[in-house]
Structure formats: C-alpha cells, structure tokens
Amino acid sequence: MIDVKGLCKSFGDNHVLVDIDEHIEKGEKVVIVGPSGSGKSTFLRCLNLLERPTAGTITFEGRDITSAKTKEVNQIRQKMGMVFQHFNLFNHLTIMDNITLAPVKLKLMSKEEACQKAMELLHRVGLADKAAAYPAQLSGGQKQRIAIVRSLAMNPDVMLFDEPTSALDPEMVGEVLDLMKQLADSGMTMVVVTHEMGFAREVGSRVLFMADGHILEQNTPEEFFTHPKNDRLKDFLSKVL
C-alpha cells in the first residue's frame, strides 16, 4: 500500500532521514519506536508530504506521490488520516463542525450525510453528547478521540499517528489507546509513532526501531522485544522497559 524507496530528508546540514526503504502492506499495524530526535516524526510526515522529501520516492496505492502536483497531493491526503501529538482541533469550531468541515468543503458528502456520519462516529467513541461543544471544553483524552474521529470521517485508507498519547495526562492515555485498538481490530492500516511499548507489543503487527535517521531493526513485536539483536535497540529497550 505504501512503498518507500531511498527516502532522504535533510534540514540544511542536518540529515534527518538517510536512504530509507520500507514497505507497508494493507491492514498492517506498523509501530515506530526510537530515541528522541531520531527522525520518527519526520518519517511519518514525509508519508503524507507534510514534509517534502529531499530525495527518494513514496508510492501510495500505486501512485508516486513525491512527483504529484499540489492538487493530487491534496487528494492523496484525503486517504491518509493523520493524528497529531497536540490534537490540533480547530478551536473556533464546534466538535460537529470540526468533523464535518473537510468532507463538506471537499464535496465528498452533503452537509446532512457528513453530520450523520459524524454522529455515528461520535456514538462509537461515546462522545455524542459533545457534538455542540467547543474543543476548549473537552479533556485531552476527549480531544484526541475527536481528532481521530475527524480523520475517520474522511474514510481514510491508512491512519498515521504521531505520538498520540504523549501530551495526555496518564489517566487519559488508556481511553485513546483503547480507541486505537478498536480501530486496529476493524482492519485499518495504521502507522504509529509511540513511546507506549505495551501498545506496540499488543497491537503492532510489526515494530520498527529508528535511530539517527535509519531503521536499524524491525521484527514482530514478540521477537522485537524478547530477542533484540541491534545493540542500540538493546540499550534503548533497557531504558524504556
């Protein structure tokens, strides 16, 4: 579904991603872990071109998106949901408008369809009573669940998560991870950058270890956590587990 070849990204002299090859199959739940500053966010943001790769190609559903025109990129992004560490809900809009804005503006649904779909999703995550509320009235965990719903309303083929629970108070992490698990069970293709090793172990179909802009090791969660081979990974796991 996503095919990455020779991906490089530099900010000036800072070579953040170095010649990365990776392939993500439909239905996979790929979890990316690694030390701070290793390029995890940058990798994820290259996948939907929020960052422009310096070199390399990314193919999504058979289309080379790195050479696509702006208009096509916008269309491709409709199929790639993204969830941010800081939620990035639209603060001036109600929860309902947050969810329906993009599908309606992009003429994918009528206003009524979009509202109906939004209510369905809100019921699914248990936040139907918040439809008329504003983001500032919600807890962090609720905000992040709404952010996930907002992405889902676009019927994406893949969901990208960049540390979705890192900005949350500990007691709210669970509700967001539960929703992500549900999503995984429903067959969604997911790429998740996270520090939640429990989630990686339980939900991941594959775990990648990233350091200094390279993917140094990847394996099934079982092997990854019990028999790490790379020394950097062993060191990393000894610190976080």
Added chain:
Amino acid sequence: MLEWLEGCGEAFYRAFLESDRYLAYLRGFRTSMVLSLFAVLLGVGIGVILALIKYMGNHMRKGIILRALNWIANIYIAVIRGTPVYVQLLIIYFIIFGKLDASPMVAGVLCFGINSSAYVAEIIRAGIEAVDAGQMEAGRSLGLSWGQTMASIILPQAVKNILPALGNEFITLIKETAIVGTIAVLDVTKAAQNVAAITYDLLPPLLITAAMYLIVVIILTKLLGMFERRLAQSDRR
C-alpha cells in the same frame, strides 16, 4: 475673575454658537470620520494582500513570483512606514493628483489608506502568525488546499487577534487625518481654522476641536475595551 469668565463665555459663544458655527464643526467632524473609515477599509484591503504575501514568503517554498512579490511588499512597507504621512499626502495630492481633476477627499482617502495599509499589513501578518502552525497542518492533512485552510481555519482564528489592533489603528488614523486640511479637505481641524479666520480668535476653535477628537477617542477606546473582553470570554468558555 468674573470678567474673565464672561470673556471666555463670549469667546466660546462666538466660536461655536454664533451664526450656527457648530454646524461647520459637525460637518468637518463627519468628514474626518468618513475619511478615517474609508482609509481604514482601503488599508485593510491592501493590508490583507500584503500580509498574505509576507506570510507565504515566510512559510512556503518560494517560487520566483512569490520572491518578487515578497520583495515588493517589503519595500512598499519600508517606504510607507519610513516616511512622514504629511510628505506622502503632499506627494499624492500635488504630484500624482496634480494633473488629474480629482477631489481632495479622494486623494485624502487614498493617502491615508495607503499609509494605513503598511501598518495594517503587519497587524494582520502577526495575527495570522499567532495562530498555531498545527492548525494549518491539520487542515492540509485532511486534504484541504492551502487556500481552503487559510479561509476556513486560519483567518477566522486570526480575526480575534487582528480586530482589537485594527480598532487601535482606526483611532490613530482619526487623529492623523488632522493634517488633511493642507489639501483643502474640510475636516474638523480645517473648520476650526476657518472659524478663527472670521472671529480673529484661534484658541477657542482649537480647544473645541481638540475636545471633539478627545471625546471620540475616549468613546472608541472604551468600546474597543468592551469588545476585547467579549472576545476573551469566548476563549475561556
């Protein structure tokens, strides 16, 4: 003492009430307000465009066109902010409008509108930049174009930062337009000078004019304060 007070009353009577002179002040006052209002509107029109050019220059990959526009915008802003508005007024009316048969009022609106636009541009750009960058990313990640995200997500939030500063700009402009009499626009200051030319007494008309500016500025400042508190409230929710 009593005589002096009587003298004051007399002078004030001649400067304001005799031969319905207060009408001249009021007409002048209306001209000042209309001039300021249209100038601010023009300033906002040009200012938005300048602000968007500068914002794009700061936040997007720069093509040759954008680079050129950005360069022009920077020079425009530097020149307008770096020269006295009085000189700008003289240049626009006597040099640029000199050959045309245009009304001084139009020249005045144009001059103060252009002058204001340079300040408004910075106000708007700062207002846009104060909106968290994550809002643009969230919009783009949903597939919205840059323009769509700007129009329906960034600008509505930027307005909250912009409106109070824009109100201040309007208040400043009202005072600055007092020099527009130079190009024969009958604003309130010019009206006062005209009255003085008849009564041979400059102080009372000037005091009356100053009082009118002061009252309007105080009222507008109060209104603006109330408006800002309302905006802040909707933030807290």
